[in-house]
Amino acid sequence: MTGQDPKGEGLAASSRSLRQSPEPGSVTRRRLFAGSALLAAGGAVAVIGPSPAGAEADTNLPPDIPEWQIRPGREVMSPPYGLPSRYEGEVVRRPRAGGAPSPTRLAAVSTTPLQNLVGITTPNGLHYERHHAGVPDIDPEQHRLMVHGLVERPLIFTMADLTRYPSVSRIYFLECSGNSQTWGEPKSELTAQDTHGLLSCCEWTGVPLAIVLDDAGVRPEAKWILAEGADAAAMTRSIPIEKALDDALLAYAQNGERLRPEQGYPLRLFLPGYEGNASVKWLRRLKLGTAPFETREETSKYTMVMPDHTIRQFNFAMEAKSVITFPSGGHRLSAPGFYEISGLGWSGSGRIKRIEVSTDGGRSWQNAALQEPILPKCLTRFRFPWQWDGGPATLASRATDETGYVQPSHEALLKERDARSYYHNNAVQSWHVASGGAVTNAG
Ligand SMILES: Nc1nc2c(c(=O)[nH]1)N[C@H]1C(S)=C(S)[C@@H](COP(=O)(O)O)O[C@H]1N2
Ligand SMILES: [Mo]
Numbered sequence: 001m002t003g004q005d006p007k008g009e010g011l012a013a014s015s016r017s018l019r020q021s022p023e024p025g026s027v028t029r030r031r032l033f034a035g036s037a038l039l040a041a042g043g044a045v046a047v048i049g050p051s052p053a054g055a056e057a058d059t060n061l062p063p064d065i066p067e068w069q070i071r072p073g074r075e076v077m078s079p080p081y082g083l084p085s086r087y088e089g090e091v092v093r094r095p096r097a098g099g100a101p102s103p104t105r106l107a108a109v110s111t112t113p114l115q116n117l118v119g120i121t122t123p124n125g126l127h128y129e130r131h132h133a134g135v136p137d138i139d140p141e142q143h144r145l146m147v148h149g150l151v152e153r154p155l156i157f158t159m160a161d162l163t164r165y166p167s168v169s170r171i172y173f174l175e176c177s178g179n180s181q182t183w184g185e186p187k188s189e190l191t192a193q194d195t196h197g198l199l200s201c202c203e204w205t206g207v208p209l210a211i212v213l214d215d216a217g218v219r220p221e222a223k224w225i226l227a228e229g230a231d232a233a234a235m236t237r238s239i240p241i242e243k244a245l246d247d248a249l250l251a252y253a254q255n256g257e258r259l260r261p262e263q264g265y266p267l268r269l270f271l272p273g274y275e276g277n278a279s280v281k282w283l284r285r286l287k288l289g290t291a292p293f294e295t296r297e298e299t300s301k302y303t304m305v306m307p308d309h310t311i312r313q314f315n316f317a318m319e320a321k322s323v324i325t326f327p328s329g330g331h332r333l334s335a336p337g338f339y340e341i342s343g344l345g346w347s348g349s350g351r352i353k354r355i356e357v358s359t360d361g362g363r364s365w366q367n368a369a370l371q372e373p374i375l376p377k378c379l380t381r382f383r384f385p386w387q388w389d390g391g392p393a394t395l396a397s398r399a400t401d402e403t404g405y406v407q408p409s410h411e412a413l414l415k416e417r418d419a420r421s422y423y424h425n426n427a428v429q430s431w432h433v434a435s436g437g438a439v440t441n442a443g
Pocket of ligand 2: 130175176177178276277
């Protein structure tokens with residue numbers, strides 16, 4: 001072998017020999033792929049069963065050379081900013097089915113296609129969106145961050161000033177506290193994107209807010225900070241000073257590139273583990289004060305109705321939660337046999353300690369394997385091997401975080417909240433697998 005084979009003859013020859021004498025795969029593989037194709041030594045696939053429908057006419061299948069191998073492909077840099085394969089066109093952000101419809105597309109949400117993603121990272125173009133007044137088109141040269149109120153030295157920063165400070169990069173989830181509005185009767189047609197898609201996870205890069213506040217000089221009586229966005233909603237939230245001095249970031253990048261406009265370009269506040277609303281995008285102002293500023297988003301919205309009908313404000317940390325992403329609503333299992341159940345767990349209070357999976361509607365639970373890395377306030381991928389016997393099954397997952405907090409059932413959660421509560425639904429999610437293999441939302 002010279003390593004060069006311009007006519008592809010070597011490959012064609014080995015394809016022919018494969019057809020004549022298919023090599024058996026290992027026993028486990030044979031069982032896994034029974035009825036379709038068998039993995040031969042070297043990784044090539046030999047069709048040993050009946051060909052898929054229409055395959056006779058299709059010259060792209062083994063042992064033939066596929067058409068994309070016969071002539072050169074696209075040039076480099078076409079396009080200069082790469083896009084997914086055109087065959088992945090279904091993997092997109094979508095409006096949320098099953099939730100309250102948005103009267104306008106300016107104050108609306110779009111959801112992350114969790115059922116199509118693997119690992120823990122959300123690609124930037126698939127990060128969920130929640131805007132209260134559309135996405136502003138901000139010129140970073142003209143963007144400023146103002147720090148004022150109870151500080152020794154009020155300051156105004158350009159983006160260039162800010163990014164001169166030491167930065168950190170950390171992987172964190174972001175979840176809207178309006179995620180999973182499935183309090184009532186489950187709608188069977190909902191996908192994981194509908195039920196849990198106001199959830200994403202990126203590597204965020206930014207300047208620790210504590211460093212900037214140190215430069216401004218926090219006056220001792222300062223206990224809360226008002227954060228304001230430069231969008232037409234002028235989104236404002238009050239942030240406790242302890243959080244600001246702990247792990248809050250002035251984030252300017254996500255997954256290695258500058259923030260996307262939808263995520264707050266050129267600057268957002270990022271509050272790890274907190275409800276998404278508090279991570280104010282397009283951040284233009286931080287004002288230090290002695291008490292919460294009682295803005296719309298912490299009085300009329302983002303509050304919790306308790307069982308005694310009192311209203312609880314400032315529900316910052318997202319509680320431990322998990323969801324099975326495969327198989328989940330809208331998927332279809334093709335045949336009985338082996339499947340790897342896989343999903344995500346997260347907690348706004350730290351690391352995930354355990355994820356349990358049930359395949360019998362919550363009667364019994366077994367520990368899933370947690371995939372490294374297991375980081376605080378970050379999505380953790382879990383995996384669980386499952387032999388589907390072809391009968392009906394109800395799948396569910398349950399997270400425990402490092403504080404010992406266990407994700408509640410719907411029934412248990414409804415004892416802690418009034419039924420009119422809307423935010424912070426972290427109840428166990430179930431998916432029903434029908435005997436034909438169709439997977440639907442079981443709430
Ligand atoms: N300035 C501003 N910040 C904002 C919002 C907004 O509309 N305007 N929406 C908030 C809400 S409700 C959430 S859940 C997160 C969503 O962030 P994302 O769009 O990057 O996913 O941003 C928060 N910060
Ligand atoms: Mo949100």
